[in-house]
Structures are given as C-alpha cells and as structure tokens.
Amino acid sequence: MAHVDPRAAPAADFAERSALALENAFLRRAVRFTVDRLRNGKQASAEAHGDFEALRERGRAIRAHTIAHLDRYLDQFVDNLEAAGGVAHFAADAAEAAELCASIAQGCGAKLAVKSKSMVSEEIELNQRLEKAGVAAVETDLGEWIVQLAGEAPAHIILPCIHKSRGEIRALFERHGNTTLDEATATLAGYARRTLRARFLEADLGFSGCNFAVADTGAIAMFTNEGNGRLVTTLPRVHVVLMGMERIVPSLAELAVMAELLPRSATGQKLTTYLNLIAGPRRTGELDGPRELHVVIVDNGRSAQLSDPRFREILHCIRCGACLNVCPVYRQVGGHAYGSVYPGPIGAVLGPLFHPERELSNELSQASSLCGACTDACPVKIPIHEMLVSLRERDAARRPRAERLALEFAANVLSSPESYERAGRALRFLQRATIGDGSRMTWLGRRVPFAGAWLSTRRLPAPPARSFRELWPALEREAALGNPPG
Amino acid sequence: MRVSLFITCLADQMHPEVGVSTVRVLRRLGCEVLFSRQQTCCGQPFHNAGFPAEARRVARTLIEALGPTGEAGDADYVVTPSGSCAAMVKHSYPELFDGDPDELERARALASRTFELSQFLVHVLGVEDVGASLARKATYHPSCHASRFLHVGSEPLKLLSRVRGLELAPLAHAQDCCGFGGLFSVKLPQVSSAMAGEKLEHVAASGAQVLVGTDMGCLMHLAGLLRARGSPVEALHLAQVLDSGHGAR
Structure with a gap:
C-alpha cells in the first residue's frame, strides 16, 4: 500500500x-x-x-x-x-x-x-x-x-x-x-x-x-x-x-x-x-x-499570520484547490506525500505556518521547484511561491549543516571573479578526469555531494575544456576579423 | 548598439557554446558585444534556498560587473540567454536590496537594462527572422521563470517559426515545469526526475528530434535524463538554433 x-x-x-x-x-x-x-x-x-x-x-x-x-x-x-x-x-x-x-x-x-x-x-x-x-x-x-x-x-x-x-x-x-x-x-x-x-x-x-x-x-x-x-x-x-x-x-x-x-x-x-x-x-x-x-x-x-507581513496574504486563501491542480509536484506525488492537513502548494505554506515547530515545516517549503504555477492560478493572487522562499529563509538555520556550509562556501567563491574562475577550472578539470558526464566511475559519482543526487537519475553535461570566458579572446578576434561566419 | 553579455555561470562553465551562439547571433544583427570578465553568478540559488545574505553578496558582484563602472559599463543593454537569471535580476534584485537606497538604485538600474535574449531580439531589435536554417523537427519548452516572471510568450516561437527548414511541433502541457528548479533537482531528485519524465513523454509524443528552450538549467536537466535513457532527442538552446545554418555549428 x-x-x-x-x-x-x-x-x-x-x-x-x-x-x-x-x-x-x-x-x-x-x-x-x-x-x-x-x-x-x-x-x-x-x-x-x-x-x-x-x-x-x-x-x-x-x-x-x-x-x-x-x-x-x-x-x-x-x-x-x-x-x-x-x-x-x-x-x-x-x-x-x-x-x-x-x-x-x-x-x-x-x-x-x-x-x-x-x-x-x-x-x-x-x-x-x-x-x-x-x-x-x-x-x-x-x-x-x-x-x-x-x-x-x-x-x-x-x-x-x-x-x-x-x-x-x-x-x-x-x-x-x-x-x-x-x-x-x-x-x-x-x-x-x-x-x-x-x-x-x-x-x-x-x-x-x-x-x-x-x-x-x-x-x-x-x-x-x-x-x-x-x-x-x-x-x-x-x-x-x-x-x-x-x-x-x-x-x-x-x-x-x-x-x-x-x-x-x-x-x-x-x-x-x-x-x-x-x-x-x-x-x-x-x-x-x-x-x-x-x-x-x-x-x-x-x-x-495576520501580524506577519511576509505571510499575511495567506489569509486571503479561499480554499479552492486551484494551486494543487496546476502544481507539477502535486501532480506527481498527490496529497498524502505532504503529510500535512492541507496538501499542495497552499499546504506547503500553511503546514509550516500552523506548525513551525515540526520538522515537516522545514521540509515542505522545499517541496517546490518555484515554478510559480500556483501563484498564477490563485484566484486571489496570493504570491504562494514567494512565501515558500520566505519560509525557507525563516527555517534556514534548520537545514542540514552540510547544506548551509556548502552554500556559504559557494557564496564566498562566487563573490570574487578570480576565485570563481579558479574554482570553475578546477572543477571542470576534475570532472573531465574522473566521472565525465557521470557514466564513468559511477562509484565515485554517487559519493560526490549534490552530483550524486543528480546522477541518481540523470547524466551531467560533459564538461567543456574551456569556459566561455576562456573562449572570449578568440571571439573578440573573430569580431576584429570582421563579423562572424555567415 | 552595444550589448553587454550576461553569460550566466551555468552557460559560462558548462555550456560555453550557448554563449558563443548568443554572441554570433547578436553580431549578425549588428550589435557590438561586450563581455565583462568580472561577472560570476546572479545569486539565484542562494535567494531560492532562503539565504538572502549570501544572495546579496553574490548579486553585488554581478551588479558591479555589469554596472556602469564595470568592464562593459558603456553598453546600452545587458542581454542574457536565460529567462531565469534575467528574472532574478529584474524581479528579485529590487526586493533583495530593498533595505539600502543606494544599492536599490543600482539594482534597479541594472534591472531596467537587462533583457532575456528572445525578448531583446523581438522587442528591442525588432527582429524575428535572424537568417538561420535548421532542417529538423523541433518542439519548444517554455521555461517557467521566462514565461511566468518575464512574460516571455510568443517571442521564441516567432523566432523559431522563421528558421528555414525547421518544423515546429506543438508540445502538450508545455506550461508545466520540467522539474529542474535549481537545488530542488538535487534535494528531491526523484520528484524532480518524475516531473522531467512527464515532460519527456510529451516531447516524445510531439515527434520532435530537437527540444528547444531559453534556459540552460531546464535543458541541462532534461538533456541529462534524455542521455541517461539513451534517447536520440537533442536539447538545444534557442541561441544555438538561431545560430544554425551559418556554418558555425
């Protein structure tokens, strides 16, 4: 069952x-x-x-x-x-x-x-x-x-x-x-x-x-x-x-x-x-x-909810279920997967608002690709997907430590063009030398954080030898030679 | 017209060919393309994960890189081959920098100059026929952030319909998310892939050989599943299709 x-x-x-x-x-x-x-x-x-x-x-x-x-x-x-x-x-x-x-x-x-x-x-x-x-x-x-x-x-x-x-x-x-x-x-x-x-x-x-x-x-x-x-x-x-x-x-x-x-x-x-x-x-x-x-x-x-400007509009909800009917997550998993009285996008907001203390709370706000179909479908225009982001922010401290550290580390790397460029080159080199698009050394690919979850169902793109920024000088020469081919 | 290319981290590192095609398409239409090497990422993964402080830190890098004092500061427009990253800049930056009037002004200034590629071609350049040709049967997946947040609607279809030899097949349930969703795809990989699985059922039913989109996030995810399943369907960015038939691809 x-x-x-x-x-x-x-x-x-x-x-x-x-x-x-x-x-x-x-x-x-x-x-x-x-x-x-x-x-x-x-x-x-x-x-x-x-x-x-x-x-x-x-x-x-x-x-x-x-x-x-x-x-x-x-x-x-x-x-x-x-x-x-x-x-x-x-x-x-x-x-x-x-x-x-x-x-x-x-x-x-x-x-x-x-x-x-x-x-x-x-x-x-x-x-x-x-x-x-x-x-x-x-x-x-x-x-x-x-x-x-x-x-x-x-x-x-x-x-x-x-x-x-x-x-x-x-x-x-x-x-x-x-x-x-x-x-x-x-x-x-x-x-x-x-x-x-x-x-x-x-x-x-x-x-x-x-x-x-x-x-x-x-x-x-x-x-x-x-x-x-x-x-x-x-x-x-x-x-x-x-x-x-x-x-x-x-x-x-x-x-x-x-x-x-x-x-x-x-x-x-x-x-x-x-x-x-x-x-x-x-x-x-x-x-x-x-x-x-x-x-x-x-x-x-x-x-x-009324006293919190981030979530006040959830009280506008008229319980029509339109957001459930367009939600691509609900469509795949149905209502019981949410484990909350109200399922679907509206439930992913209401569940964590009714029960901020429950573990369910910080997992339901993650159950969305933030595609925005719910917000589009809502007859009273509640910005449901934005509330999901606000809930993620509210509960950010409860995310697994590894996830928080990874995000912080990534933000540091991405905040400087030099470190970004170095990290990008290193990661592409490593990926090319080991798992490639994920079809090689699968024992390793499974163990790499984030990539492992990706590779559980999908291949990665084959990493290119050069990034766009590394190709840019050649593209500049192409322009100097007078216009692109064609 | 001077155009600063906002390449996006994903296209820069994993799909540089999309950047190359974007540059060539823009140049063929008479644009001078500038590129600031100071740019990294727009910060969307952090924003969507609920980490606004980290998102701001990364976003500041982009605002600096693409702003008036950056390497391509004198460009008239900023153009990006991604509806999702454009939506981040245009919709989320003003909200993210709401607390500081100076930063907000700079964020808004960037937002107002930033365009997603298909909207730039159709609305700013006023072009629908870019002179491309590709003899394939294709279908188009409208990505959520492009269509819902930027209201990209008919623009990609107008551009594709003028590609010589290209047969456009309609895609059922086109408006449904492909299941990528950034970190969503690795936090809930099974659900994410089930969503992609349904998308690919509709792609298969369309009979298309090529799946076209405006966002490499969605396309990387869908292509990843297509390859894992050994499907012959090829995922191409709109820029690559528009760059076809010039001996470039």
Whole structure:
C-alpha cells in the first residue's frame, strides 16, 4: 500500500513519502487525470467568463480589504449572528476548538454526529476528539466518507479521495456493510446514499464547514455539490459550524463576487449545485432547521499570520484547490506525500505556518521547484511561491549543516571573479578526469555531494575544456576579423 | 548598439557554446558585444534556498560587473540567454536590496537594462527572422521563470517559426515545469526526475528530434535524463538554433 496516512506514519519525510507515491502507478494516473479535468474546467470557465483577470483583481481587493479590517468585520459578524439566535465561540488553537466542539456535543447528549466537508475539522482533528468524548462522527461528503472508511486523510482540498480506484472504494464499502457490491457508479453511490441517509436521520448533531461568513447579516455561506451539506445543517437538533477566523466577507455584495470566483477556480463550475445561506437556527413557525446553531471561530495560528507581513496574504486563501491542480509536484506525488492537513502548494505554506515547530515545516517549503504555477492560478493572487522562499529563509538555520556550509562556501567563491574562475577550472578539470558526464566511475559519482543526487537519475553535461570566458579572446578576434561566419 | 553579455555561470562553465551562439547571433544583427570578465553568478540559488545574505553578496558582484563602472559599463543593454537569471535580476534584485537606497538604485538600474535574449531580439531589435536554417523537427519548452516572471510568450516561437527548414511541433502541457528548479533537482531528485519524465513523454509524443528552450538549467536537466535513457532527442538552446545554418555549428 503506497497511500500513506500522515497520522499513521509520522516518521517518514517528504522525500520518503513522495518516493512511495511515485511507485504507485494508479495514484499517479488518477491524480493526473483528475487535476487535468479540474484545471481544464477552470480554464474553460475563466475564458467563458470574459474578464477573469478583472474578477481575480476584485477578489484580491475584497480579501485584502477584509483581512485588513478583520477585527471589525468579525465583531460585526458575531453581533449579527447572535441577533439571529446563533452562538459564537472563539478558539485560540486547535485543541481549544476541538474541546469546545466536544463539550457542545456532550452538552446536548449527542451520540452520533454527521459532518459535511470541513478542512478546519481536519485541522483541529475533530473526529479523534469526538471519539474520545464517546461521540461517533460520520463524514457525509462522499469523498470524505471514503477516506474515513479507509482510515486516511483527505488527499485533496476539494476532492478528498482523488487517489482511490473504483475497486478500492467497492472493497471499502463491502467491508463496511459486510455485503457484496458491483462496481457500477449507481451501485456504489446507492450504497453510500442508503447508508448515510440513515445516519442523517439518526444524528443528534451536525458539523459543517463554512466557505464564507457574511459580516453584515451574520449568515454562513456554504458552496456544495452533493446535498449532504443541507441535510447536515437542517436535520440534526444542533448545528455546529467550524469556521477559520479569516473566512469573512463584509456583505452579500462581496459574497456575490466570491460566488463567481470560487466554483470557477475549484471545479470550473459557474456555480456549485447548492449555495446555502444559513442565518440563525430554526425560528418560531419554521418547519425545519436546527434548534441550536453554534459557530466555532478558530484562530489556530491565524493571528500570527495576520501580524506577519511576509505571510499575511495567506489569509486571503479561499480554499479552492486551484494551486494543487496546476502544481507539477502535486501532480506527481498527490496529497498524502505532504503529510500535512492541507496538501499542495497552499499546504506547503500553511503546514509550516500552523506548525513551525515540526520538522515537516522545514521540509515542505522545499517541496517546490518555484515554478510559480500556483501563484498564477490563485484566484486571489496570493504570491504562494514567494512565501515558500520566505519560509525557507525563516527555517534556514534548520537545514542540514552540510547544506548551509556548502552554500556559504559557494557564496564566498562566487563573490570574487578570480576565485570563481579558479574554482570553475578546477572543477571542470576534475570532472573531465574522473566521472565525465557521470557514466564513468559511477562509484565515485554517487559519493560526490549534490552530483550524486543528480546522477541518481540523470547524466551531467560533459564538461567543456574551456569556459566561455576562456573562449572570449578568440571571439573578440573573430569580431576584429570582421563579423562572424555567415 | 552595444550589448553587454550576461553569460550566466551555468552557460559560462558548462555550456560555453550557448554563449558563443548568443554572441554570433547578436553580431549578425549588428550589435557590438561586450563581455565583462568580472561577472560570476546572479545569486539565484542562494535567494531560492532562503539565504538572502549570501544572495546579496553574490548579486553585488554581478551588479558591479555589469554596472556602469564595470568592464562593459558603456553598453546600452545587458542581454542574457536565460529567462531565469534575467528574472532574478529584474524581479528579485529590487526586493533583495530593498533595505539600502543606494544599492536599490543600482539594482534597479541594472534591472531596467537587462533583457532575456528572445525578448531583446523581438522587442528591442525588432527582429524575428535572424537568417538561420535548421532542417529538423523541433518542439519548444517554455521555461517557467521566462514565461511566468518575464512574460516571455510568443517571442521564441516567432523566432523559431522563421528558421528555414525547421518544423515546429506543438508540445502538450508545455506550461508545466520540467522539474529542474535549481537545488530542488538535487534535494528531491526523484520528484524532480518524475516531473522531467512527464515532460519527456510529451516531447516524445510531439515527434520532435530537437527540444528547444531559453534556459540552460531546464535543458541541462532534461538533456541529462534524455542521455541517461539513451534517447536520440537533442536539447538545444534557442541561441544555438538561431545560430544554425551559418556554418558555425
């Protein structure tokens, strides 16, 4: 099995996890197929929009304005939420947020909770905490349910089971239901629908995420495609919304812009199948909706991001996954290799920001060729690749000593034309005399720092006898003789 | 017109033929080419690795070498056969020297005179046909830093489309990174090579005999994998293609 659950295998590093992923031919085919579909969809819908660049700029401006005045808008949101009968809770960190959720669950005597998709719930490890409190939590987003049955973490922000084959899903369902199924979509979807419908009716509590919270109305906006979100937020007696602190829009006018931007960027849809606006719990005379509505507003490091100009813009993120779909690293290794709740480029920034203390932190920022595709794809123009460089700088002291010394030494050599020229000549001479392009004396090539890693898959260029600067005098004569040949 | 060649450390030490071709192409178009031997490296590997102090130290050498007091100080333009190194100078230098007004001014002055080769040919010299000929089937890989940071778009294709005998085949997923990424290629060699592997699948599907690019980093990496696999596809820098058919290659 090459699917690595980060929680199950904390010891492996990104290189080991990605090596496992690279051996998994199905995973690689599936990831390629899916991200191609998503990014082609995004491209087509951006073109169909007519002026997607202007829309991106509006989106960026709205996010920048909101984050700059986050305190004010949060206060306004909480006031309006409470006026509508909801209850707001603030959680400083993941543990506090999970604790709050567990105590709400215990307070209403819940035994079973249904969940719709929420990355914040992954962030605070909600399911594990609920289990400890004796509350079973069932994921009802189909992809999330599948990864839950497999005991794994989501491999993509919006498509959690991107890495699973039809056969694997059938096997999971058969084991779960102790039954026999075929692989037809209708059979598999039918099994999930029947099983989950019973859970919706049984559940005491519903947990959902929140795409945006509208400050001037106190409403929660959810963009979904499966309908499970509506059941989670209306059937159980109590509804708990998990909300990242930054997920605010000032008013419905700004939400309308996000409604154009988010689905297009995420899946290429003009609009998701469902757009829910939830403003308060059930009112007198209403036939459905929860009796209680709680919104748990999670900080968990976001205040620190807000106060750091290098990383503040990461709070602009609308969790669309567009950066994953264009990332050439994600494309090869998939989500689990990152070992972080949020995979892909956005995860390579968020992981180290949420957990600066973890070793994972300084390895994830290295998991990028800095090609900039993420920054180009971001619907709100977050300079993701520049943040990766800033994180590398932040964690530079934690790089292996050999790497730091090599960089310092190289900088010294390159800071003087004389030492550069001498070093270049010596290295080319040595390379010519020994390994050449790497096909000779392979035992030696493997042991040379940097060159060894290069030669594990590639050849080096054959080193030239003369550098360009050594050829320059001849080129000057060529010019003096009157123009180049031809 | 006087042009100072910013050769880049990689082309200087490992691919001098690219520098030679660049000089010849520029001279054929009437440029006087100057070369400052004071130049070393632009400092990008240090910047990208998160070592800005080291990056600044190396960058100062280049600013000095290519600046008005350097050996080629009276050149009108600085031209380099690398989108990546040009992007370092044009985009990262101003940020790197943000803390010192004098240094920032010198960095900005260099940035404004610096051009990637294909943009210089098409936009400054206004040339698309450089008189080259090469009877091969080629495909073009747009390198990330050239296309995303410098917005090099159609320029190389315009130049290539005027090369006599050259058949240009489209490259699928052209915009995807080849996996080089400087130190990335040795820090995560397996992932880096998987990225190159997919790139080469698309190159093979294009039927091209020659893979053309604007950056020797990407091309060294892709050529390294092509050779390790015994592929007959040849990786050539745009300058080499534009220098073809003059009896020079």
